[in-house]
Amino acid sequence: MVAAVKPDAVLVGAADVALAALTEAAEPGTIGEHRGVAMLADRLAVHYFDCLAAAYPGWQWAVSVARAPRAKVATVCESSLLPTDGALLAPAWLPYADRLAPGDIGPGDITPFVADDPCLEQGFEATGEEDVDAVALWELGLGRPRVLSPEGRDRAAQRWYEGAHGPAAPVAVKAPAHCASCGYYVPLAGTLRAVFGICANAWSPSDGTVVSRDHGCGAHSETDMDRPEPDRIPEPIVDEFTVDEL
Numbered sequence: 001m002v003a004a005v006k007p008d009a010v011l012v013g014a015a016d017v018a019l020a021a022l023t024e025a026a027e028p029g030t031i032g033e034h035r036g037v038a039m040l041a042d043r044l045a046v047h048y049f050d051c052l053a054a055a056y057p058g059w060q061w062a063v064s065v066a067r068a069p070r071a072k073v074a075t076v077c078e079s080s081l082l083p084t085d086g087a088l089l090a091p092a093w094l095p096y097a098d099r100l101a102p103g104d105i106g107p108g109d110i111t112p113f114v115a116d117d118p119c120l121e122q123g124f125e126a127t128g129e130e131d132v133d134a135v136a137l138w139e140l141g142l143g144r145p146r147v148l149s150p151e152g153r154d155r156a157a158q159r160w161y162e163g164a165h166g167p168a169a170p171v172a173v174k175a176p177a178h179c180a181s182c183g184y185y186v187p188l189a190g191t192l193r194a195v196f197g198i199c200a201n202a203w204s205p206s207d208g209t210v211v212s213r214d215h216g217c218g219a220h221s222e223t224d225m226d227r228p229e230p231d232r233i234p235e236p237i238v239d240e241f242t243v244d245e246l
Helices: 015-025 130-140 150-162 190-194
Strands: 031-041 046-051 058-066 074-083 120-122 146-148 184-187 196-199 210-212
Touching: 015 031, 015 046, 015 058, 015 074, 031 058, 146 150, 150 184, 150 190, 150 210, 190 196
Parallel strands: none
Antiparallel strands: 031 046, 046 058, 058 074, 120 146, 184 196, 196 210
């Protein structure tokens, strides 16, 4: 059991010394009342003052003081800001890889390598699906050590289907027909072929993106707009009984 540090009369009575040093270091108007003193070790103590800075609610100033053996004068060591219970604190720090979100990557940005990414697997690892394994082995020959895993494929499919190019998108709800029957629909390879393809229609808002078979838009190749009949103009009426005055 660690014995308690005995109060040091010189250091306990050095509140004015601590305040004078803090006044020189702190921004004017940010020092409040003296809130007490605590012994940290033999001949080492810290004085606490309220912090009145608007940006640091719940914080307090801490000024540590010390004295040499047999010395009768306290010396200021350092001053700092410390949080109390309920102080406003910054959010917990997150690593760069955990802060990234879809859409954050811009020109020149590089994502960190994830060795145990559940969305990827070794190119030679068998999945039990013949077409997927064939693609993986072929891609391995092109120098790709990892390919999409079943979990990664399922995540992508769920994200695409629920996104802006799935059946629930506003443009798809009002579309006259689905992408599956459009001539510009290019099915994907592998197991994703059953649900997804690529839109190759320059007039479509989904051009160049993955779309679900039951997505749709107004640029479908086999639909047409309503063409109302033009108003019929009657034959002109010739008035043979009126004389125009010159």
